[in-house]
Amino acid sequence: MRLRIDCAYDGTDFSGWAVQPTRRTVQGTLEAALATALRQPDVRVTVAGRTDAGVHARGQVAHxxxxxxxxxASAGRSTDPPLEVLARRVDGILPPDLRVRRVTEAPTGFDARFSAVWRRYAYRIADDRAVVDPLTRGHVLAWGRPLDLDAMNEASAAxxxxxxxxAFCKQREGATTVRTLLDLVWHRDAAGVAVGTVRADAFCHNMVRALVGGLIAVGEGRRPTTWPAEVMAGRRRDAGVxxxxxxxxxxxxxxxxxxxxxxxxADRARARREAIDA
Structure with missing residues (x-):
């Protein structure tokens, strides 16, 4: 059977999602807990999207x-549904900065990575001393100058x-940097924190963080609203980003x-990936 695993984590003390020798990673920690709970020596999960070191997740999906x-068999003598027992046992093994929200049997054809049609991220910035909260310092960027979100939204639309x-990706040999950006909008939450919501079919390495960096330059008034689109048209990294x-x-x-x-x-996405890798 294929299991869908919905999880969340605080990325502060993880060296990203993907397993790395001698480093604490989300994948390595999750797989070790699943192996223990299932009494299996070797467990491998497939994830919807690998996150970089320090990046958090509320809605990560793996299978x-x-x-x-x-x-x-892993449920033992419990009369509860086996997948509920598994989720509970895995959560009991995991450290507090990684939680399994639910474990369900995946429907036919489900692939956590290739069946996904979009991923949605949020980037949070406290650009006013009055809203900088030391209790959220690990999840919100404190910025010393106020940002004009109207200007940032105008630049984002393009x-x-x-x-x-x-121009906004750390390029990898043989990998495409073409993506479909579905949404990129800015608003302030109830606390006054600036929140950028970014949704795309997929993201390349550092893409969101570079986009935010370019848009901050617009929000501060250091660059015109047309600048991020001009940088993107150049198709190469700009020192100003x-x-x-x-x-x-x-x-x-x-x-x-x-x-x-x-x-x-999944078939469509896998075919595109194989064409890229070829």
């Missing part, structure tokens, strides 16, 4: 293939759509199509 008999984001700190960024949600479309979406 795991495991024998139904293994799941049922970046939405199917674009080449090479600052990649902001990771701790202000949170993966909020991963979107999937209706169950009947999961397999088709």
């Amino acid at each position: 795991l293939d495991v024998g139904r008999d293994v799941v049922e 970046l939405v759509g199917l674009r080449d984001f090479a 600052r990649v902001v700190h990771a701790h202000g960024l949170t993966l909020e949600e991963v979107g999937y199509p209706d169950d009947a479309e999961l397999a088709a979406q």
Whole structure:
């Protein structure tokens, strides 16, 4: 059976999602807990989107293939549904900065990575001393100058759509930097914190943090609202684009199509990935 695992984590003390030798990672920690709970020596999960070191998640999604008999045996003598028992046991093993929200049997055709149609992130900035909260310092960027969100929204609108984001990505050999940016908007929450919501079919390395860095320059008045689009049109990294700190960024949600479309979406996404890698 394929399990869908919805999880959340504080990325502060993790070296990102992906397993790295000698480093504490979200994937490594989660897989170790699942291996213990399932009494299996080797457990491997597939994730919707790898997050960088220091980035947080409220709505991360992963999947795991495991024998139904293994799941049922792991529940022991409990009369509760086996997947509820598994989620409870995994949470009891995990450290406080990583939580499993739910474990469910995935519908036919589900792939946490390839079935996803979009990922939504939020970047939070406290640009006023009156709203800088030491209790949220690990999740909100404190910025010393006020930001004009109207100007940032005007600049953001020109970046939405199917674009080449090479100017805002840390490029990797053989990997495309073309993405479809679905939304990029700024608002203030009830506390007055500036929140940038970014939604795309996928993201390349450092893309969100570089976009935010470019838009901050507009919000401060150091650059015109047309500048981020001009940088993007150049298709190469610009020294004026600052990649902001990771701790202000949170993966909020991963979107999937209706169950009947999961397999088709996975096939389309996998075909695109294979073409890129080729």
